[in-house]
Amino acid sequence: MKIGILTLPFNANYGGILQAYALQTVLEQMGHKACHINRLPHHHLPVLLRPVAYAKRLVERYVLGRRKRIFFEDYHNAIMQHTNVFISQYIRMAGKDGVNGLKATDFDAIIVGSDQVWRRDYWRDITTPYLSFAREWPIRRVAYAASFGLGTWQYTQQQTRQCAQLLARFDQVSVREEEAVSLCRQHLGCDAVVMPDPTLLLRREDYLQLLPEAPAASDTAEPILFAYLLGDNENDISQAQRLAKEHGMQLRSIIASDNPERPLSACVRPPLEEWLQGIAAASLVVTNSFHGCVLASIFGKPFVALGHQQGGLGRILSLLHSLGFEENPSALSVSNIYNAGLPDVQQRIAQLRQQGLDYLRQIQ
Secondary structure (H helix, E strand, O other), X not given: OEEEEEOOOOOOOHHHHHHHHHHHHHHHHOOOEEEEOOEOOOOOOOHHHHHHHHHHHHHHHHOOOOOOOOOHHHHHHHHOOOHHHHHHHHOOEOOOEOOOOOOHHHOOEEEXXXXXXXXXXXXXXXXXXXXXXXXXXXXXXXXXXXXXXXXXXOOOHHHHXXXXXXXXXXXXXXXXXXXXXXXXXXXXXXXXXXXXXXXXXXXHHHHHOOOOOOOOOOOOOOOXXXXXXXXXXXXXXXXXXXXXXXXXXXXXXXXXOOOOOOXXXXXXXXXXXXXXXXXXXXXXEEEOOHHHHHHHHHOOOEEEEXXXXXXXOHHHHHHHHHOOOOOOHHHXXXXXXXXXXXXXXXHHHHHHHHHHHHHHOOOO
């Protein structure tokens, strides 16, 4: 089948890129022809619009006190210079301009997901990830591990009504978090099931194939604590430093920051392979990222999950629960090290993987 995958527009987020790669790879392994309905991750502001846009951003930053970058397009393209290489090499695209220009005959099916594809804040028109552009197309419609991102309902009444009507046309609906099942039932009138994030559908060996060489060992006698942290939370950074010192580990880190007060060079994301390499070589992973927790689990690494309120805690808590770790929001701290290398945890991951693959095999 010709399958289109609609997920969030690509940015410098490692997890968002890797889940897209994983879903595409699994579908291709099943014999489908899969590609992404997405815009190329390059920002361009037409010359005629620049004076107005720059003036508006200057006011927002220096008058209203908002954390805005004046030359956002240049900034965004710069921080993605390495992740764009991975996207161009491994992600197949249906075109250059997202849903624009697509025809009903282009696909036999469209899969919406995964990641926070149903989060209202991330779309100009939230009906797009409910396939409003393909309303009358004679295709199979599937939501795979779609996420609202937050545990509370964010849509307006009109958006809720429109999205419920569109979702009723779907053949299969699955979400990524347990809390999303209730949101679908209460607000969209749909009975959804929980499916694992696409990154869990691939094995450790699949990800190791993306690395140019075997995971590098520490250049000292110390084991490695790898910290992957979203944002500039000084408390998270200091906790990772303290944990490394307490356990006698060498600290290596990637801090994914978009703070406009930081110099551009400090915000450029290293290659995605470097992120994978860091997790693969670590003795302990500390992260406030959902996909950081997922990859640590796949690689069988002990990990510490820290709360990242802006990104929503539900997805991390749902993951911990699915792996057999009982947890609550107040307990996400460095005091809890989850050992993903335990046989029963790896068995749960294998079961989740099989569950997801079986769900995708129903697309025909």
